[in-house]
Amino acid sequence: MxxxxxxxxxxxxxxxxxxxxxxxxxxxxxxxxxxxxxxxxxxxxxxxxxxxxxxxxxxxxxxxxxxxxxxxxxxxxxxxxxxxxxxxxxxxxxxxxxxxxxxxxxxxxxxxxxxxxxxxxxxxxxxxxxxxxxxxxxxxxxxxxxxxxxxxxxxxxxxxxxxxxxxxxxxxxxxxxxxxxxxxxxxxxxxxxxxxxxxxxxxxxNPNFLQGFQDTLHHLQQAETLTKDAVDSLYKKVVTEKDGQLSIAIEKLKLVPNYKAYLYQWLKSYGFTAWDDIYNLVEAQSGKQVFSGHYRLLKDRDFLLLSKQKTITDQYLEITENQEVALEQGRIKMYPVTNVTDNGDSRIIFVDKDKLKLPLILRKWKEGDYFYPSGMAGRKKISKYFKDEKFSLIDKENCWLLCSGDEIIWVVGKRADRRFTTEETTNTIIKIELQLW
Incomplete structure (x- = not known):
């Protein structure tokens, strides 16, 4: 031995x-x-x-x-x-x-x-x-x-x-x-x-049972390797990862025979147990969800979205000049500058301080919210903006609004409100930016 x-x-x-x-x-x-x-x-x-x-x-x-x-x-x-x-x-x-x-x-x-x-x-x-x-x-x-x-x-x-x-x-x-x-x-x-x-x-x-079992283990381990190779190969074609979220393209998934086996392999490590509910999501209406201990799987139009369940956080924050506030995706900084250097980055806005009611408020959206999107005529409901921009339920939940009183200044990181932009007569320019982690 x-x-x-x-x-x-x-x-x-x-x-x-x-x-x-x-x-x-x-x-x-x-x-x-x-x-x-x-x-x-x-x-x-x-x-x-x-x-x-x-x-x-x-x-x-x-x-x-x-x-x-x-x-x-x-x-x-x-x-x-x-x-x-x-x-x-x-x-x-x-x-x-x-x-x-x-x-x-x-x-x-x-x-x-x-x-x-x-x-x-x-x-x-x-x-x-x-x-x-x-x-x-x-x-x-x-x-x-x-x-x-x-x-x-x-x-x-x-x-x-x-x-x-x-x-x-x-x-x-x-x-x-x-x-x-x-x-x-x-x-x-x-x-x-x-x-x-x-x-x-x-x-x-069977006196040779243990030897036979050892041979079986070897074959199963080989099969597991083949399975892993196939699962990893399809994963690259069907699943995308961004900001800690998995997005599974449903139509691509359904082209594969026995796609349920692939879903199981991709999702088993996230603690799910209600596998029939997960498989049914593929044909379910948009908005249906399945939860594990720490994760949820959401049907959103043509995708299954996997994300970590969020703990309850403050839905109402305040920020004022020369200050920063931490959010899930990054930090918001607000400070005066001498001129506008707009490079088209949606994560940065320049506003007229005299048009603001300080401190500004950071909050999540609610039904009835509207704003006046920069570059567009008229006003738009936030819910309609989300729909036009194809926000998923998770995107909506993660979105913050920067407000002056009851008026929305900025859909944070996405689109500014034109009512607060700087003009030639602006005395004090405030730069507000979202710096991602």
């Missing part, structure tokens, strides 16, 4: 040479074998152990066991004690999720503060099978069937090609001691029930 592991590392993780490695060691058979293997290989290692305080003396015994081995072998040992039950209760998490969150947060701190390059965990082939089955029973996409990744950022799982039986054999053949976690014998958790009741039946039906 040692030689196979070294070959696996040389082929798949050649970048580990010369790096500082942090090994997550619980004291159980899997992580203890991982520790013995890497101690026998030419790598710089340290050990991180979490005491979750869930099994009383047994948890403390695990910590002592790992500590004593590291002391004997002159390996740096780092440990931490958590009140996992309290943490889980305060955050309304299961014990398993709480322990996972606690340990990985601590591992990341060690990497950041102690200068380790990678974290190594002892996940193996049977773990990948159990994860596959868990995801399968809960319902999942292709990504949920590709097993545990061998690398996820700075976290590596070098034992994934090895089965639990191989690890047990290595421990027995090399007289390796380990600590047995009593909770592993319980069927309280889904993973344990699968491990004790389902996986043995599968292995009994």
């Amino acid at each position: 040692l030689q196979r592991l070294q070959k696996h590392l040389d082929n798949d993780y050649p970048f580990l040479k010369g790096k500082k490695l942090l090994l997550a060691i619980s004291g159980g058979i899997d992580s203890t074998v991982l520790l013995h293997l890497f101690h026998a290989l030419p790598y710089e290692i340290a050990v991180a152990h979490c005491n979750f305080s869930l099994r009383g003396d047994e948890s403390d015994g695990d910590e002592r066991f790992v500590s004593e081995f590291c002391t004997e072998q002159n390996i740096r040992f780092l440990t931490i004690r958590f009140n996992t039950q309290e943490y889980a209760t305060s955050r309304k998490l299961s014990i398993q999720l709480a322990a996972r969150e606690l340990r990985y947060n601590w591992f990341q701190r060690l990497i950041d503060e102690e200068g380790y390059d990678y974290l190594l965990t002892a996940h193996h082939l049977d773990d990948a099978l159990e994860t596959f089955l868990i995801n399968l029973t809960r319902g999942t996409g292709l990504d949920g069937l590709t097993g545990i990744p061998g690398q996820n950022g700075q976290t590596l799982r070098p034992l994934l090609p090895f089965s639990r039986v191989e690890i047990e054999n290595y421990a027995r053949d090399n007289a390796i001691n380990w600590r047995e976690d009593s909770s592993n014998a319980s069927d309280k958790y889904v993973r344990n029930r699968l491990r004790h009741q389902v996986v043995p039946v599968l292995k009994e039906l």
Whole structure:
């Protein structure tokens, strides 16, 4: 096993040479074998152990066991004690999720503060099978069937090609001691029930089941790569990104067979769960929306628009001379100048100070608002201006109006009102500009 592991590392993780490695060691058979293997290989290692305080003396015994081995072998040992039950209760998490969150947060701190390059965990082939089955029973996409990744950022799982039986054999053949976690014998958790009741039946039906599963994982991972290539290729043709918003061209999308699969791949990372509602947006009336925890997807004429849900902000702000105010898209600055240098930039206007009622007001639009657009005769309702300029619902929500009293001076960043422009008789010229972030 040692030689196979070294070959696996040389082929798949050649970048580990010369790096500082942090090994997550619980004291159980899997992580203890991982520790013995890497101690026998030419790598710089340290050990991180979490005491979750869930099994009383047994948890403390695990910590002592790992500590004593590291002391004997002159390996740096780092440990931490958590009140996992309290943490889980305060955050309304299961014990398993709480322990996972606690340990990985601590591992990341060690990497950041102690200068380790990678974290190594002892996940193996049977773990990948159990994860596959868990995801399968809960319902999942292709990504949920590709097993545990061998690398996820700075976290590596070098034992994934090895089965639990191989690890047990290595421990027995090399007289390796380990600590047995009593909770592993319980069927309280889904993973344990699968491990004790389902996986043995599968292995009994086919003695080569694990090898077949490994081959299946390889094929699924290849299929996932092909899928990603296709998804990325169509994304470039159908989706545009601007100011943190995604715009999906519906007519282009509908030309693709099974376009729902592409929508799923593009949007799954944004927390959506109501997939039928999302698919129905394609044929829905303009203005229909679907929400996730932090995002919304809006049908706007010929596009699906994805944007982050905004927190409630001030809808009424004031600004006066030699001042600036921050908005979502940038900051508004207002100051006197000696002459007009109009270059046609809609993000800059020049106004006559004597025509203003200071302080000016920044607010969102409301029904009935109107202004006198520069370069046009007559007046126009803001709602009609939005329609003519093809503003989406999101554009309308993001738009600010700069007002003098009840009169609109500027649809910010878009069009000025001609009533406030400078003339030859203007005494004081005020320059107002929107500087984008």
